[in-house]
Amino acid sequence: MNSGMKKILVVGGGFAGMTAALQLSRLGANVDLVEIDPGWRSYGAGISLHGSTLRVIRQLGLLDRFLEEGFVSDGVDMRGPDDTVLVTLPTPRVAGDDIPGGGGIMRPALAKILSEAVRASAANVRLGLTFTKIEDHADGVDVTFSDGSSGRYDLVIGADGLYSAVRASAFPEAPKPRFIGQSVWRAVLPKPEGIDTVTMWMSGKLKVGMNGVSKDQVYLFLTEDRPTNDFVAPEDFVEKLRSLLEQFPSPIIKKVAAELSSEHQVIYRPLEQMLMPRPWFKGRVVLIGDAVHATTPHLAAGACIGIEDAMVLAEELARGSELSAALEAFEDRRWDRCRMVVENSGRLADIEIYGGSREEHASIMKASMRTLAEAI
Numbered sequence: 001m002n003s004g005m006k007k008i009l010v011v012g013g014g015f016a017g018m019t020a021a022l023q024l025s026r027l028g029a030n031v032d033l034v035e036i037d038p039g040w041r042s043y044g045a046g047i048s049l050h051g052s053t054l055r056v057i058r059q060l061g062l063l064d065r066f067l068e069e070g071f072v073s074d075g076v077d078m079r080g081p082d083d084t085v086l087v088t089l090p091t092p093r094v095a096g097d098d099i100p101g102g103g104g105i106m107r108p109a110l111a112k113i114l115s116e117a118v119r120a121s122a123a124n125v126r127l128g129l130t131f132t133k134i135e136d137h138a139d140g141v142d143v144t145f146s147d148g149s150s151g152r153y154d155l156v157i158g159a160d161g162l163y164s165a166v167r168a169s170a171f172p173e174a175p176k177p178r179f180i181g182q183s184v185w186r187a188v189l190p191k192p193e194g195i196d197t198v199t200m201w202m203s204g205k206l207k208v209g210m211n212g213v214s215k216d217q218v219y220l221f222l223t224e225d226r227p228t229n230d231f232v233a234p235e236d237f238v239e240k241l242r243s244l245l246e247q248f249p250s251p252i253i254k255k256v257a258a259e260l261s262s263e264h265q266v267i268y269r270p271l272e273q274m275l276m277p278r279p280w281f282k283g284r285v286v287l288i289g290d291a292v293h294a295t296t297p298h299l300a301a302g303a304c305i306g307i308e309d310a311m312v313l314a315e316e317l318a319r320g321s322e323l324s325a326a327l328e329a330f331e332d333r334r335w336d337r338c339r340m341v342v343e344n345s346g347r348l349a350d351i352e353i354y355g356g357s358r359e360e361h362a363s364i365m366k367a368s369m370r371t372l373a374e375a376i
Contacts, residue, residue, distance in 0.1 A: 001024075001029055001318050002317075002318060002319060002321050004154065005024075005154045005323065007031075007151075007152070007154050008024055008029045008031050008153060008154060008156075008157065009031075009032050009141070009143055009151070009153045009155070009156045010024075010033045010034070010157045010159055011131060011156065011157065011159060011160050011166050012158065012160030012161060012164075012166075012291070013033055013034075013035030013040055014159060014160075014290075015110070015289070016288050016289030016306035016307060016309055017035070017310075018111075018115060019114065019310035020159060020313060020314065021121070021123040021125075022117050022118050022121050022123065023314040024123075024314050024317070025118075025121045025123040026121060027314055027317075027318050031122070032123070032124045032126060033123050033125050033126070034126045034129045034131070034145065035126070035127050037127065037128070038127045038128030039127070040115060040127055041108075042108045042110075042111030043267075044107040044186070045107065045187060045188050045213075045267055046104050046106055046188060046213040047106075047110060047303055048102065048103075048104050048297075049102065049300070049304060050094075050101075050301060050304050050369070050372050051091060051092060051093060051095050051099070051102055052094055052373060053103075054102075055094050055095040055096075056307050057095075057307075058095050058096065059311065062113055062117055063099070066103070066105065066113060069105055069109040069214065070103050070109065070214065071105065071212030071213055071214055071215065072099060072100040072102065073102060073196060073198065074090075074093070074101050074197060075089060075101070076088065076198040076200065076365070077200070078200055078362065079200065079201045079250070080201075081201070081203055081248065081249040082249060082251075083250050083251060087362065090366075090369070091198075092369075092370075094373045102197075102198060102211075103212075104213045104218075105213050106213050106214070129145055130165065131143050131166075131169075134156060134169050134170065136156075136283040137284075138283075140152045140153060140154060141154070141155070141284045141285065143156065153284070154284065155317075155323070156284060157288060158286065158292075159287075159288050159310070161290045161291060161294075162272060162274065162290045162294045163177065164287065164290070164292075166291060167276070167291050167292070170285045171282065174276050175274055175275070175276060177274040177294060178272060178273055179270055179272055180271050180272065180273050180296060181353050182223050182224065182225055182226060182352070182353060183223070183226050183232075183268060183269060183270045183271055184223050184224075184268075184269055184296075184297060185221070185222040185223075185241045185266065185268050186219060186220065186222075186266070186267050187219065187220045187241065187265060187267075188213065188220075188265045189210075189217065189220055189256060190216060190217060191212060191218045192255070192256065195210050195212075196212075197212075198210070198211045199211075201248060201250050201253060202358065203249065203250075204247070205225050205352060205353065205355065206244060207223045208222040208245065208248060208253060209221050209222075211300075220256065222241065222245065224244060225352070232268050234268075237266040237267070237268055238264075241268075242257050245260065271296045271297070272294065272296075273294060273296055273346055274290075274294040275292075275293050275294075275338075275342040276292045278331055278335060279328075279331065280327075280330075280331055281327040281330075281331070284323065286313070288306065288309035288313060289306030289310070290302065290306060293338040293341070293342050294342075295342045295345045296346065298344075298346075298348040299348070299372075301341045301345070301372060305334075305338050305341050309330075309334055311376070313327075316330040316333070317330075337376070340368065340371055341372075344368045347364060348365070
């Protein structure tokens, strides 16, 4: 690498961490990826991806595998209470004229595609492991691991998520994640007739949507206002989601509510947000993904911008001749885009919570999708 980064440690084996390890190893770096979960598991239901994410997946040479497992479509249908399509928001085909502008896939399926590619690369994967100490020096980073081993690296990449231990170590003054007053419910269902692209319904202060994750399945997502972040018992998930779905006049949604069961992988998560001001690096330690810009799912772009971070960081490390200049160039390319996603997602949440303008809601979504379609 032009920046002299011969040995790199990636902490965290999520989507951003896997992308970084894969691309950097392909560019010739000696990469260690450490992941605290010994099973390298991925939790959750489906995940929506913009065309910009599909563009990166194509760059990684993994698009065919994605198309085998997932689902792609054009546009976002916004429906009224009676299932009438009010407007279709465009999703530009940024991954190529032959690839629709958006898609969806089960989170474990996408994690499997990426992890298999990482294992097939030259990257060294170490599971059930994290760090206990990071000592940053002018000529390298000394890392002590939880199994007692240690190593010296030219760069440490913190890709360890919302409650990042790397962030806490390198940036103890960084802002903490905050609960935004909403939660999200998710489930995986057989594809209802007539749902052929991303579809959303608004009813009062509730929003429900569906996106395909395979040829015959969709994942459902529903946002609910919650003034406090109270615990919800897993055994209550199905009935609580059903009661929320029953508030929608839509015949499609009412049918889903009537048929909902524990087989549909219902999960619940309070929504938290965090945007760390620049800089995102200190010495030879840099943060990417949710470790530095955790967003709510209102633009379905959290995984997207984390995966993009990894690719842009790899590009700048390969291009730059000096580390700090490469990391500054990485931040320059990422800051406005990632801030837009976090702030616009937060504004969409505010509109939903406080009963704001639906016209503003649609305008923000349209403008954000147009920005996300731009080159990274």
